[in-house]
Amino acid sequence: MSAVDDAWQRALAAEHRAVFGYGVLGPHLNQPSDVQLAHASQAAHELLRDQTEAELTAAAQLPTPPLADYPDLYPVAGASAAQQLAISLEQDAAAAWRFLYAATVDAGAASSALRATAQAALTASAVRATRWRMAAGLATATVAFPGV
């Protein structure tokens, strides 16, 4: 498996984990705006997961399946912990897509479309992480280098 394919599968694995994680944290949120943000975030990750699976399949790759469980995401002790988990999920997804971006950089023009996809996903997770930091009332809602 090439470095690009490996990173691509890792990005898919991060999306599987994010989708699962929002299902874990959602019931612990107590503000309607947070619940709405969780629904929107989960939907975005589901869409990206499905697109990534389809693109991997089109590239003759076997998409990595989700794990049966993600015990590292438990327990979630209340609304604040749920917000922090959402931030963590987005940071992890951003890191996975940045990793794919780095893998595509020196892979030549053949991977330029995938590079653009990785940029879009990295940016989307960075923006969602900012939304969650704002929802959590953190003094600093942005980071200088998302995915690092």
Added chain:
Amino acid sequence: MDASTAASTSHRASRPISRRAVLLGSGVAVIAAGGGGVGYGLLRPVHHTDAAASPPADLVAALAGEGALIERIDAAVAHDPSLHRVLAGVRADHVAHQTVLQAAVAAYAGAPGPSTSAPTATPTTPATELTRAGLREREVAAGTLAAARALRLTGRDATVLASIAASEASHAELLR
């Protein structure tokens, strides 16, 4: 080893080390250890194949752009001090971007001296551009431009700028 470390490590493989890059690396280690928002390993020396190469124009332009954004934020806070609270973190991010981009530019032996200065936000900057909405527009544009520049760059320069693009999009979200 996490993903980002692995990515950085892969970029360091099998490239000759220029003397300038080594000196830069030893100099910035203090910054990386001491804070300033840039403890990400992004200041480790980059090893360019062509030791005499000039830095890519997109990299130099990105550095100048960060300086311009900082100047604009300072002008906006001077114009409306109530913006300080929301802009403090944004400004710190841009300073971190500037620090890492300065190191990336300086890693090229053919880099210009430290006098690489950014255009400044002069008193003639329209007041509408010094508002929260005006700054948001600037961040949106900066993020889009950084992503486009990243696509034209190679190696760690490209990945750094991709991350900066994501950061600037998150600034726009904060200023929404």
